[in-house]
């Protein structure tokens with residue numbers, strides 16, 4: 001069952017190259033120039049009529065949605081709001097028939113997400129579900145469904161479902177962008193080529209698990225830490241922070257790096273671990289200044305950045321982990337991997353039940 005791994009979570013982390021390949025399989029044309037999603041019922045005409053998007057989900061699935069927002073906004077150029085499912089349905093969201101509501105759920109059974117889906121449909125919106133379970137309640141009730149092909153996820157902490165949700169957002173974003181002419185064919189082909197390189201790049205990251213294990217073990221002695229990032233890295237920081245809290249029970253906060261100096265910096269003391277994501281080249285220098293702010297208070301910083309920065313970042317951080325180069329929009333599919341491994345090895349070092357963390361259920365079917 002665990003295929004030789006000690007825990008389901010570790011197995012599922014290692015399943016990710018396959019999950020990426022399977023989720024892309026048959027959805028990219030043979031010439032690599034277009035996305036085909038025959039499962040969608042929404043017609044190109046209907047898609048052309050959509051002028052706003054709401055992405056609604058819970059927990060890790062919502063974090064995938066935060067990346068999805070950047071993907072759709074940058075590729076399709078349509079405004080996207082994201083919301084926690086348990087908040088969405090009680091705030092009278094402004095939904096019109098030209099709103100596309102995207103619900104994201106690994107299990108397809110999360111009660112709050114299902115209730116948000118029903119509320120959106122009641123208000124006349126079309127609902128697209130991204131889910132891992134064929135025949136789940138969410139899959140049955142949504143108007144359109146994109147199945148992630150991550151395979152069954154057993155560990156309570158979601159890993160391969162999250163990253164496969166990212167792949168689903170990339171595919172849908174590219175498909176939509178081409179349908180309305182928001183991107184040209186060459187751009188789409190370029191992004192698809194980079195996506196097809198992701199599985200092998202994930203394998204390269206996984207082969208460096210030992211380095212990450214050491215970082216995780218040193219973090220496990222601390223009671224609190226920060227994840228910081230800007231733009232899409234901030235979304236990934238939130239996922240890294242949730243994962244760590246969930247299975248290692250170490251308190252952490254994810255912060256937009258530029259926001260630290262507006263209060264929270266006071267919590268950084270001598271030795272506080274800070275995990276800083278710097279995968280967005282256009283925000284790299286800004287991130288370095290934010291790192292400096294934390295170092296000035298004694299932070300011990302792990303920088304996660306693109307390959308090629310190793311030498312020069314060494315002056316700014318205490319430790320570093322380089323991820324293979326990809327396109328800026330695709331980095332979450334790589335940068336989340338070391339964060340998953342950090343939470344796994346920290347939990348292991350503390351002797352917790354990695355696959356069944358306390359107080360949590362795999363599928364939350366109460367509101």
Ligand code: F6R
Nearest residue numbers: 059060061105106107110157158
């Ligand atoms: C975190 C985790 C939860 C779920 C959330 C939504 O690792 O697993 O935060 O992501 O309960 O579950 P689904 O995706 O099944 O709707």
